[in-house]
Amino acid sequence: MICSACSSEMNPTARFCSNCGRAVVGPPVIPVYPRLMRPRSGRAIAGVCAGFAQRYGWDVVLVRILLCVSVLFGCGAPILAYLVAWIVMPNEPYFFPVQPMAPPVAQPAAPPNNQPTV
Numbered sequence: 001m002i003c004s005a006c007s008s009e010m011n012p013t014a015r016f017c018s019n020c021g022r023a024v025v026g027p028p029v030i031p032v033y034p035r036l037m038r039p040r041s042g043r044a045i046a047g048v049c050a051g052f053a054q055r056y057g058w059d060v061v062l063v064r065i066l067l068c069v070s071v072l073f074g075c076g077a078p079i080l081a082y083l084v085a086w087i088v089m090p091n092e093p094y095f096f097p098v099q100p101m102a103p104p105v106a107q108p109a110a111p112p113n114n115q116p117t118v
């Protein structure tokens with residue numbers, strides 16, 4: 001994302017430009033989590049509920065409440081499902097791999113200087 005005021009590169013989730021302080025106009029960009037994984041922050045136990053909530057845009061509190069209710073009425077099967085999800089879901093990487101930048105567009109060669117030298 002490029003700042004509209006100073007044209008500096010900005011974090012896509014930033015609400016203010018770190019260079020000039022200009023507020024980002026428009027709705028904040030919600031990061032898209034490409035796959036199911038356990039986030040490193042906001043965990044209660046292992047981050048399984050937080051991972052599902054983050055991936056599908058659900059409220060993490062609601063997911064946790066639904067898990068607790070299903071544990072109460074599910075005779076242990078939800079606990080087993082939680083443990084399987086804990087094992088299967090990878091941890092969120094510390095840094096998402098950066099998309100390789102597009103190669104620069106080839107600039108046409110500078111026109112030859114036809115001005116006669118003095």
Ligand SMILES: [Zn+2]
Binds near residue numbers: 003004006018
């Ligand atoms: Zn700026």
